[in-house]
Amino acid sequence: MFNLTPDRFSDGGTFQSVDAAISQVRSMISEGADMIDIGAQSTRPMASRISVQQGLDRLTPVLEAVLGLPEAEGKIVSVDTFYSEVAAEAVSKGAHIVNDASAGQLDSNMFKVIADLKVPYIAMHMRGDLSTMKNSENLQYDNACKQVASELYLKVGEAEILGIPAWRMIIDPGLGFSKNREHNLEILMGLPNIQAEIGRKSLALSRAPILIGPS
Structure with a gap:
């Protein structure tokens, strides 16, 4: 992954x-x-949210250039965005996957747009938004694996209802997003528990691949 921002x-x-x-x-x-995962929005804590147009201005020239590389033939190009308009434009240009750090929380149109685009969708766990994800209340977990799984299931379950089939979804527990070092380690050690917890709620989603994005 690389990010087209001045402040990541x-x-x-x-x-x-x-x-x-x-x-x-x-x-x-x-x-x-x-x-290759390309992002135009910094997702560090307290990062300023850029507009849809800013995202497109940063992303489009690089995305088009990457997709035109002979070396990129046969490679998967993913676009990291929580804006449905950016996702739709990127896919129209040839991106293969949409990677949404908010799992639909920051754009109410995202699930419907992804359902219409018919591309794989990465849904990441995050509490709050970029400005609040490290607030003390968003760092409270009794059981990080179980709670991350339950909260992610609510989002991917909603996505499924709105037309994204389970076989097109990838789940990301969101290392570092509304989590501290201890939570990150607990999640890394407990990935089978996360999958099992989601599997207890949905047989189809129990087969969803898990993506881990340490940075």
Whole structure:
């Protein structure tokens, strides 16, 4: 993954030009990457939310360039956004997957748009939004694995009702998002428990792949 922002904590400002982004993609592919995830919105705590138009302005030139690379032939290109309009435009340009850090919480149209687009959808667990996810109340867990699974199920269950089939969904427990170091470790050690907990609520969703995104 790389991010086209000036303020992301790990790579902010590094890949803002198309040439720099393309160089990074080529490097990732040469090192064996099968999937390239491109984001235009920083998701660090307290990051400012950019507009849909800002997201498109940052994303579109790089996405088009990446999809035109001969090296990218056969690779999966994912777009990281919580805006349904950005998702729709990115897929129209050729993106294969939509990766939504809010699991539909920050755009009420996202599930319907994804259902119409008929592309795989990554739903990530996060409490609150970018400005509140690290608030003390959002860091309270009695059992991180069980609660993350239950909260994620509510969102992916809603997505399924609105037309996204379980076989097109990927779940992400959201390491670092409304979680501290202890929660992250508990989740990493308890991934089978998360899948089992979701499986108790939905047989179809029990087969959803789990994506882990440490950064």
